[in-house]
Structure formats: structure tokens, C-alpha cells
Amino acid sequence: MTQPSSPSSRPARATALSVNVNKVALVRNTRHLGIPSVTRAAELCLQAGAQGITVHPRPDERHIRPQDVFDLATLMKTWPDREYNIEGNPSQNLMDFIRQLAAQGMPPQQVTFVPDSEDQFTSDHGWSFPHDAERLRPLVAECKALGVRVSLFMDPVPAQMAAACAVGADRVELYTEPYAAAWGTPQQAAELARYRAAAQAALDAGLLVNAGHDLNRDNLAAFVREVPGLHEVSIGHALIADALEMGYAATVQAYLACIAEGCQPGQSA
Template sequence: MTALSVNLNKIALLRNSRGHDEPNVVAFAKKFIDLGVTGITIHPRPDERHITRQDAIDLGNLIAPLKGIELNIEGYPSEEFLQLIEAVKPDQTTLVPDLPGQLTSDHGFDFNTQAEFLAPILSRLKQTGTRISVFLDPDLEQVKMAAKSDADRIELYTEEYARTFISADHDEVHQRYQAAALLAQELGLAVNGGHDLNLNNLKKFVSIPGILEVSIGHALIIECLEQGMNSVVEQYLAICQHSA
């Protein structure tokens, strides 16, 4: 079974557009948890254009005492971000190579050029007790290098998988994701996935053996607007429960 972690960034973006606390991020986290979701993801950025530091603290306080529910905080490992992780101590920290002001994630880490940068960061995060996941493209050489680091998991960046889903070359793309996932597991890394996954393309992705978690936000929130939260979450959980 694959765990579903709902990314709340778009809830926070909608709230921030009016300058008050509606919709409330913690209240929506509770709604998703009550519907059976076992993970909440947030990706705070330096300009706090959606998720804020206070949101991270509030969600940490909500989720810490809840058995079987995990908080995943994603982000670029700046000093400010690392201090936030040390304060909140989420169940999982996902490191993403976003630049300040970047609209959204668009690539994984390159261990050829960034392994030395990541090494002390991973060592520091280990001291917090958080599980560490590193955002990665489905590249076998990158997987091999990630396995030599202190990371516990990789999160496969699935934009290409989603973008090519209805194209003629999708089977080849899918095979690359599967090969990366299987190699990671052989080398001792657990595997997550995220970015542009939705109700249409998720089933095939989680047919890859061993995908432990998917993080989904943008598409899921749109689908909730179109179909309603209860129906959408029920559909996602059904797909995840029948994963490989």
C-alpha cells in the first residue's frame, strides 16, 4: 500500500490572497485526516507566499500526538529551513533544490555537483530524528550516488511521468521511473514520488513495486473543487490501497 500525503500549499495560497485566516490550514489538515489521509505535506518558501513558518509549527503541534499520521516538510535546505526542521521535528524532511523565488520544483538534486553540499546538511538533519528524503530525477547514476549518502529515501520527481502520460513514449518513461525505484530499493533507499500526479495518472505510477508514499497537492485541490473533498480523497485512497 502507498501512503497518500496531501500537500496544503494551495490552501495556504488561497488564504494568503485575502489577508486573513480563511481557509485555515490546520482545519483543512484535520479534514483530510478525518477522511483517512495519513500524511500532510507542506513546502514553505522563503517569501512565505503560501505556507508560513507558523503554519509549520501549528501543523507540527497538530500531528505530533496523532498515531499513524505523518508531517512531511519539503524545501531547499537553507539555514532558515534547517532551523525550522530542528524546531518542528517533522516525521519526514524532503530536501528539494529550489532556488529562492522559484515558482515550483522543476528538477532533482545532482549528486555529481551537490554531494559535498548535502553531506553536512544530511548529517545535521539526522540529529533531529527526522526521516530524510531527497528529491531526485529518475536517473540510475543519481540513485547510486544518493544511496551512498545519509538519505533514507528518495522522492522521484514525477513531472516528466505526468507530462508524457498520454504520449507515445510514455512506456519508455515509465520504465525509467520503475528502474530507478527498483535500484533505489536494492541499494537500501525507500522510494516516494511527487509532482503533477493526479487521479488519472496515479494508478500506473503506484503499480511500480515499493512506492511507499506519494505527495499530491495542486491537482488534488483542483479535483476537490470540481468533485468535492470526500469523493476525491476516497478515490485517491482506493488507488493507493491497491498499489504494488
């Protein structure tokens, strides 16, 4: 196994890039040969400068499988300056992974709670408060007791951010598909304004701000530039699609360049 490179040289205030490797697993699962390797893909992305790896294991194992979750946790132990983020619905299989990894001394740095159903095609909405508060509160508390940071997948609704903080979350991940869908249309500016307002509300509530879903090389820089306090973006589908043409290293570097283009001197980490 290739040894980790030196700690990332990104500026302290830069938005971090976490690469979602689900789609690598999706291709692998079409055969029984073990290729492409999910752990090798993650390693190449880390070598290229990605600050984290994300997976979203679903109960039907359509892409990431249970063994991948543990193999990646083992890999991430050799990259102590990078972060492992596991996404999913805490009412399904997610909590079992967190508990088992914590018991093995390999808890992820972050868990992202996503309110998707077992047969949902892809994540398409965030949590809603006060409706989801009571069931989330004890699960958030359990993760934090295990030493795992909690981020909640949220629509860009400013009024919801204080409630997300009230259940104990450390961060929110803003669901960015509406922004991506509006890119290049007359609605683009209005959508960006919604995300600016939601991010500022989150910051005002004491939360850190992540974002993800359909971000790509076209729309990423503008989002980083306009959304205050953007701590991390999680990108999978577009990044892995680009990697099929450009390779993992060049693709990660291209996304990091988009982030650098969007970063402003006063942006918070």
C-alpha cells in the first residue's frame, strides 16, 4: 500500500473536498472480479489531495457494500490528516456501521444523516423540523458519544437551521440539486441567494456548513464563492464521471482548482 503523502497544503480557510466513491462500487458490482477497486480509487483521490472520502451504504447494497465500509475505515487510519464521512438514514443500516466501527477503534470523523427511503433512487430532500426532531435527537447524541461528528442533510431553508442545531448537530449539509438544476438559467441568482441565506442562518446558529449533490466543475467555483462559511463539499457522481475520462488524480486536482478559484480571503473554514 502506498504511504500517505505529507499533510494537505491547502490554505486553512479553503473548502475541503470529500470524494464520494459510491459510483466506483456501482461499476465493480456489475461483475465478480473486484474491479475497479473502491479502496484503490479512494487512495488515488487522497494522494491527489482530496481531504476526505465519503460513502453512502444503502440497505440494498446497490453500490457500497458492508465490507467496503470497513476496508475504507482501515485505509483512512493510514491518512490521519484526512476525514471519513459515512452517509445514510440512521433508521436503516447506518447506525450499525457507526457502532461497529467505533467498537473496533475506527470511528469515522463524520456521519451525515440523510432522510432517504430504502428504495429511493437518490437523496432528494432534507430533514424537516419539528417533525423529525424527536427521532433524530437520541441518534445524534449516540454518535457524538462515540466521538463522531454529526451533519444533517438539509434543504436550504434558513428557518430550519436553528432547529438542526437544537437536536445536537454539529453541521448541516445543504442539498444542492436545486442550485445545480438552476445553473445557467435565469433562476441561478435566486437559487444562490437561497443558499447564501441558509448558510448564514446555519452559521448564526453555531453550525458549520457542508454541501453536496450534483456539484460539478461548471458550478462549483461560483457556489464556493457565494456561500459563506462553506467548510466541505461532498462530490461523487460528477467527479467519478470526470475521472473516467481524466483519471482520478487529474480530476481531483481540477475540483480542487475550482474550489481555489471560488475561495475568498475572508471565507471561514
